[in-house]
Amino acid sequence: MISTSPRATSVAGEPDAMSAREVLDLARSQQAAEDAAAARKLEAAARWADLHPPQSRHHAASFTLDGIEHEEAIAGDGCPTVAEFCIAELGTVLGISTTAAKRLIGHALELRHRLPRLWAAVHAGCVPAWRARLVAEATIHATPALTPASVAWIDAQVTPFAAKVGPAQLDRLVAEAIARQHPAEPVDPDDPHPACPDGRHVTIDADQVGFGGTTSVAAQLDLADALDLxxxxxxxxxxxxxxxxxxxxxxxxxxxxGHLARRQLALDLASATRLAADTDLAGQPTSLPAARALEFHLHFSAGLAGGLEIDHLGRMDEGQRLMVLDLVKSWCGDSHTKITVKPVIDLNTELTAPGYQPTGRQREQIALRDRTCVFPWCSQPARRCDLDHTVPFDHHAACDDPAQPGATTTSNLGALCRRHHRLKTHGRWQVSQPASGVFRWTSPHGHTYRRDSTGTTRVDSDPDPPAPPNRSSRAA
Known part of the structure; x- marks a missing residue:
């Protein structure tokens, strides 16, 4: 709360007599400290890559196996590659996903090796690290790929202005510099179909669902198609x-x-008042197929006090977003919507499969329990993940052998995205599941993390993490 008295109160409860100028000076010094820390973090990311060069294939066997660690090219031409599995450990220490850690290391290598002027400006405190990373991101992913000489020219052109313009202007400056290094090829006037890259697309970002049940759609269309639409x-x-x-x-x-997507307008053309001519060969009225086929996984709390009462606010697995019950009712009440109700799955029930492959009900139960990949800080939805045996399944033991160490049971299964599944199998990470849905990960350098349905927690000082609270049943 902001005090209206002449003297504000500090966090410690003591009177804080800082003047307006002193507050601005404090904010400025903290921003400088933040920029310096970001520059040092880039330096640390680059040094981490230096410590983990790709393993030489000359000292390996004469064959390779699918899924083993390989070298990862995460920056532009001229930058060193790194050992793939080292990226995850840096990410967990920083509390970010493996994808974000890969981007951080890539930006550090791109700046140090291909944008040295910008790299020096960052460490001199002249350019904030986040601005330099915008340039690195653009040069890494330029199409066609930029040569080291082209990037060096961009480095010389952009660095003097990187700290003087806003983000939008910086984006335009970098785009112009890249375009100058890739001049358009001359067009043959006699060629009726000149070659040009086809950038048409329609992208629906279903993973980012708004509170009101909305999502964004981006498209690049042919001009005539766009005008028709x-x-x-x-x-x-x-x-x-x-x-x-x-x-x-x-x-x-x-x-x-939405009506166009369902091939109908606002009117229900399949109602009882349809034209008599709209019949099949036997003279029976035909019906249109379901125009809307939605598959969502929604969870609403319900109570039985005085009758069934469902909470107005629930959670949707897709995008891990909140969802309003009235909105779901409007979707289901629309014409030609096919509704399928699946049975409730108790997340506290131990389900067991006789062999190696989990059952469909187990897959649904693990997806509902874990929600995402269970590697620290990973947010890949569980429904897109592999089902991993925490204790490996022994294919040499009989399926019904009580000594089977890696039984296909709920408390020995976890959702892992393909990247982290490979890391667990071929890397040096250790994982256990002390309670169903609770995963304890230990990195090659001894850092320990607890991962459950609530997220990731560093537990280096907690050797015995408590079991999670009892979970209620969830509807599929």
Whole structure:
């Protein structure tokens, strides 16, 4: 809370008589300290890569196995590669995902080896590390790939201005510098179909779901197709308004796009008032197939006090977002929506399969229990992950052998994305499951982490993590 008195109160409870100038000086010094720390973190990432060069294939066997550690090229041409499995350990220490750690190391190597002027400016305190990383990200992923000479030219052009312009201007400056290193090839006027990269796409970001059940759609269309789509959306929005919709124009255009996806407009063309001519060969009225086929995994709390009462706010597995019950009702109440209700799965029940392969019910139970990959800080949805035996399954033991160390049972299974599944199998990480859904990971350098349905916790000083609280049943 901000005090309105002349003298604010500090965190320790003592009067804080700092003037406005002193507060600004404090903020400025803290920002400088933050920038310096970010520069040192880049330096640490580069040195970590130096300590983990790819293992030489000349000292290995004459054959390789799928899934074993390989060298990882994470920066541009001219930068050293690194051993793949080292990336995860740096990420866990920093409390970030393996993907974010890979990006950090890649930016550090790109700056140090291909953008040396910018690298020096960062360590001199002239350019914030986050600005330099924007440039590194652009040069690493430029298409076509930039040569070291081209990047050196960009380095000379961008560094003097990197700290003087805003992020948007910096993006334009880097894009212009890259474009100058890739001049467009001359177009043959006699060629009726000149070669050019096809950038058309439609991308639906279903992993990022808003509180109101919305998601973003981005597209690059042929101009004629774009104009046709705009006309269809404008027409659909006008029809919705004529039918009584009070939504905004933007909302009605979005609704019209959904109707187009279901190959129908606002009217229910399969109702009882359909045309008599719309019949099959036997003279029976035909019906349209389900126009909406949605598959979501939603969880709502329910109580039986005075009748069944369902909480108005639930959780959706897709995107790990909150979901309003009324919105789900509106989806299910729309015309031609096929609804499938799956049975409830008790997450506290121990399910066992007789062999190596988990059953479908086990897969659903583990996906509901773990939610994401169980490696520290990984957020890959569990439904996209492999099911891993925490204690490896012994294929030489009989399926019903009581001495089978790695039985296919709930308390010995966990969701692991393919990257971290390979790391567990071929790396030097150790993992145990002291309680069902609780995973204890130890890195090659001895750092320990506890991973459960609530997230990741560093437990280097906690040798015996407590079991998780009792979990209620979840609907599939």
């Amino acid at each position: 705009d006309h269809a959306l404008q027409t659909g929005a006008a029809e919705l308004k004529a039918l009584g919709s009070t939504e905004s124009l933007g909302a009605r255009r979005a609704m019209a796009l």
